[in-house]
Amino acid sequence: METDGNSTHPSRRLFTIAAASTAASWIMTACGPKRLYEAPKDRLRAAIKEMESKYSKLHGKKVTVSDAGPIPGVEFAYALDISRCIGCRRCVYACVAENNQSRDPQIQWIRVMSMEKDKGVDFSHANAYYNPAEVPQEGHFYVPVGCQHCENPPCTKVCPTGATWTERDGIVVIDYDWCIGCRYCMAACPYGARHFNWEEPTIPDQEFNPNTHYLGNRPRTKGVVEKCTFCIQRSRAGRYPACVEVCPVGARKFGNLLDKDSEIRYIIEHKRVLVLKEELNTVPRFFYFYAT
Amino acid sequence: MRLFAIRVLASGVVLAVGASLAGDGAKPPSPPSGTTAKTVPERLDVPPPPFSEGIFPCSNCHAGMPVDRTRRNLEAMHSDIVLKHDETHRWCLDCHDANNRDFLHLASGERVPFEESYRVCGQCHGEKLRDWRAGVHGRRTGNWNGAKGYLLCANCHNPHQPRFHALAPKPAPMPPSRTMK
Numbered sequence: 001m002e003t004d005g006n007s008t009h010p011s012r013r014l015f016t017i018a019a020a021s022t023a024a025s026w027i028m029t030a031c032g033p034k035r036l037y038e039a040p041k042d043r044l045r046a047a048i049k050e051m052e053s054k055y056s057k058l059h060g061k062k063v064t065v066s067d068a069g070p071i072p073g074v075e076f077a078y079a080l081d082i083s084r085c086i087g088c089r090r091c092v093y094a095c096v097a098e099n100n101q102s103r104d105p106q107i108q109w110i111r112v113m114s115m116e117k118d119k120g121v122d123f124s125h126a127n128a129y130y131n132p133a134e135v136p137q138e139g140h141f142y143v144p145v146g147c148q149h150c151e152n153p154p155c156t157k158v159c160p161t162g163a164t165w166t167e168r169d170g171i172v173v174i175d176y177d178w179c180i181g182c183r184y185c186m187a188a189c190p191y192g193a194r195h196f197n198w199e200e201p202t203i204p205d206q207e208f209n210p211n212t213h214y215l216g217n218r219p220r221t222k223g224v225v226e227k228c229t230f231c232i233q234r235s236r237a238g239r240y241p242a243c244v245e246v247c248p249v250g251a252r253k254f255g256n257l258l259d260k261d262s263e264i265r266y267i268i269e270h271k272r273v274l275v276l277k278e279e280l281n282t283v284p285r286f287f288y289f290y291a292t
Numbered sequence: 293m294r295l296f297a298i299r300v301l302a303s304g305v306v307l308a309v310g311a312s313l314a315g316d317g318a319k320p321p322s323p324p325s326g327t328t329a330k331t332v333p334e335r336l337d338v339p340p341p342p343f344s345e346g347i348f349p350c351s352n353c354h355a356g357m358p359v360d361r362t363r364r365n366l367e368a369m370h371s372d373i374v375l376k377h378d379e380t381h382r383w384c385l386d387c388h389d390a391n392n393r394d395f396l397h398l399a400s401g402e403r404v405p406f407e408e409s410y411r412v413c414g415q416c417h418g419e420k421l422r423d424w425r426a427g428v429h430g431r432r433t434g435n436w437n438g439a440k441g442y443l444l445c446a447n448c449h450n451p452h453q454p455r456f457h458a459l460a461p462k463p464a465p466m467p468p469s470r471t472m473k
Contacts, residue, residue, distance in 0.1 A: 074437075089462035106466045128465060134458035238435040249456065250431035250448070262436070263427040271428075291423060 035162065036067075036175055036214070048214065055212070055219055059203075063210040065218050068236040070169035076230050077170070077257040077264045078241075079273070079287040080144060082121075084251035087112050087135040087142030091243035091252065095146075098231060098242035099217040100209055102201030109195065109228045110243065112144045121274070121288075147172060147193040147228035148276060148284035155185035155194060164225075170257070170285050171230050173215040181223040190277050194227045230254070257285070267291075338444045341406040348406070350393035359390045376453040378416075387412055387451070413445045420445075 010018075036044070048065050055063040092110045101107040113126035117139050126143070136142065149172050156164045156172060163178035164185055186194045200222040212218040213233035220226050231241035235254070244252040255262035264287075267273065271289040341348075353369075363383045366373070375382070389397040396404045396412045404411050414421030423429035430448065433441035445451070 086456070086459060087461060088459045089464075092465075093462050108465055111465065129467060131461065131464040133460060135461045136458065235436070238437050240432060240434065240436055245431075245433045247431060248448075248459065250429065253428060253432070255436050259437075263432070266423075266426045266428055291428065 059208040066213045075170045075257045077285045079253040079267045081251040083290045084249045085142045094242040094246035110146045148286040151283035154188040158184040158188045176224045179224040354393035
C-alpha cells in the first residue's frame, strides 16, 4: 500500500490558517453587545426591566415584556381551512390589536387574498384590496397569508446581523434591537410576510396591548422589520393565537406538530393539505387545507 | 461472484442497522405530560344552548297541550321560525321530542338534552361531528395544550337555517403610497 503523507494530512500552513480564522471569528463574536441567548440571564433580566419601564412610560399603562423560551417537545404549526374562510378580515384586525402593529402608517401582518374559483390558488390574479358590501363574493375564495414559519426560511439566511432566526419551537423571530433595517429578508421572503416600519409606528395608548414578548409584540421603532410570530406572547403561554380565536367560521387551527393528538396532526393525517409555493422548498409550518 | 454476494449481504446489514437507527432517531420526542387530553370525553363542556328569550323550558306551554303530529305551517306560535334545513324531508318533530318538549331525540327515539344537541346533528353530519370532537370543525378558544373552548353546533349555526349568512368585511388595507410624510 502506497502512502502519501502530504495528501492525507493537513499541511502546517493549512492548520495555521484554520486556527487563525477560528480565533478571529471567536474574537469577533465575543466582542460587542450580546445577542439574546448569549447574554447572561441577569443582564437580560435587567434589559427587560428597563424596557418595561420605558414602554410603560410611553403608553401610560403597566407593560410587561416576557422572555419565555420555547417549551421542550413543542413545535408549532398552523392550518387554515380554505374551504371555510369567507374573507371577512376579522383575523387581520385581531392581529393588529394583539400585536401592536402601527395604525398609521398602516402595518398588517395578515393579508387576505381574494382569488377566483376558476383560477384556483393563483397569486398572479389575487386581489388583497377587495371591498364588497358582503363576503364571500360569488365565485371567489380567500387565502389569508402571513408568515409561513418555514423550516427552511430564506429570510433568516440573508440577514447580515443575525437579527432573525428560527426558535426551537419553530417560530421565526426577529430581535428588533439587532435589526438594521436593510430589508434583505423582505426581498428574500416569497410570501410578502415581512413588513418594514417606514415611520415611527403610532398606536393609540388605550389600544396598546400591554402583554408583550421580547421577540413578539413589544413596541417597534422606525427602521425595523416585523412579522407574525404565532402570537409568541400567547402561544408560549399555552394559548391560541388571536387570529384563531377571532375567526367567525373556525377556519384557523393551531397546535403542536409533535403531539400526535393535536388538531394539527389530525388535519395533516385526515385532510387535503397544501402549502404555498411548495416548489421553493421553503417547507412552511403553515398549512392550508380543505375540510369539506 | 462470492465477493459480490458478501458485499450485498454487508450492505443489507448496514441498511438494516441504519434503518433501525433512523427509526429511533425519527421518533418524535414525547410531548410534555399533561399537555393534551389523550381521549376526547363523550360529553364535552359546551356553553348553554342559545335559546330565544323566555322560550325554555318548552314544557311551560307544551305540558298540557295535546300532541298534533300532522305536518303543517305553524301559525299560533313559532311563526318566526323558517325551516331551511332539508325542509322537504324534515319537520319539527324529527328533532324535537313530542312527548317531552324539553328534549330533542335521536332517530332511535333516545332523548337528548339540548346541551348535547350535537348528537342530534351528528346523525346526519357524522364527519362534522368527528372533526368537531377532534377540534378541527368549529371555532376554538382557550389553550392549545390544555382546556379548549368548544361551542355547540347551534352556537354558530341556526339549527333551523344552518347556512352561514354573508358578513360585511373589515376595511381593505391601504394601498402603498409613494409619498412620505
